[in-house]
Amino acid sequence: MTRQTEITDSALQSQVRARYSGETAALEALGFHHPIFKVETLGPFSAVVQFRLARLMRRGGEVLVSPFPLRLGVASVLLFHSEPPSIVSCSGMGVKFYTDFSDDSLLISSTIQIEATFQRLIAPNPYSKIIRNPPCPTPEEAWLSHKRRAAEIEAQGKTIRNTSSFADWVKIVKREEIDILSTIE
Numbered sequence: 062m063t064r065q066t067e068i069t070d071s072a073l074q075s076q077v078r079a080r081y082s083g084e085t086a087a088l089e090a091l092g093f094h095h096p097i098f099k100v101e102t103l104g105p106f107s108a109v110v111q112f113r114l115a116r117l118m119r120r121g122g123e124v125l126v127s128p129f130p131l132r133l134g135v136a137s138v139l140l141f142h143s144e145p146p147s148i149v150s151c152s153g154m155g156v157k158f159y160t161d162f163s164d165d166s167l168l169i170s171s172t173i174q175i176e177a178t179f180q181r182l183i184a185p186n187p188y189s190k191i192i193r194n195p196p197c198p199t200p201e202e203a204w205l206s207h208k209r210r211a212a213e214i215e216a217q218g219k220t221i222r223n224t225s226s227f228a229d230w231v232k233i234v235k236r237e238e239i240d241i242l243s244t245i246e
Contacts, residue, residue: 064132065099066128073126076124084138084156085151091201093142095225099230102126105130105131108133123136137152138150139151148233149200152173154175158204161233166219167190172203176196186244189240191237
């Protein structure tokens with residue numbers, strides 16, 4: 062499981078802001094706002110164990126950190142939307158949109174094409190409350206698809222939860238990780 066930490070260091074925030082300036086500008090044009098900077102870290106000594114991956118990520122322009130004890134961490138940005146209440150997470154692979162519902166279902170849309178392959182290879186968990194939209198080529202298309210699907214789910218009588226904080230993000234990403242782990246066990 063990854064550990065989520067909010068970035069408060071202004072120098073690291075500046076690096077992340079520069080790395081994701083294009084993505085952030087495109088998402089702000091779609092109505093997203095209030096960027097929060099985060100680090101997702103793997104377990105202890107993961108920077109050593111995943112050294113080759115870290116080198117590839119560094120070459121790909123990712124902002125990497127290595128908190129004690131030698132954890133591999135990737136810094137990125139979250140943004141929020143109020144209509145419908147949603148969170149978007151940027152990464153080097155693309156963006157992911159999340160909308161949480163009052164019955165604990167979770168809608169996820171993205172531009173990460175490898176997720177479509179993952180979804181085809183892994184048997185779906187019949188008890189999962191995670192609804193995954195097929196990936197779209199651009200953030201604009203993914204967001205439009207996400208909003209349409211969220212409206213369909215609302216029309217079924219489900220209420221969208223207000224998600225507007227880093228703490229909301231942490232809860233959502235933990236649910237997603239548990240769901241992914243349950244499909245590969």
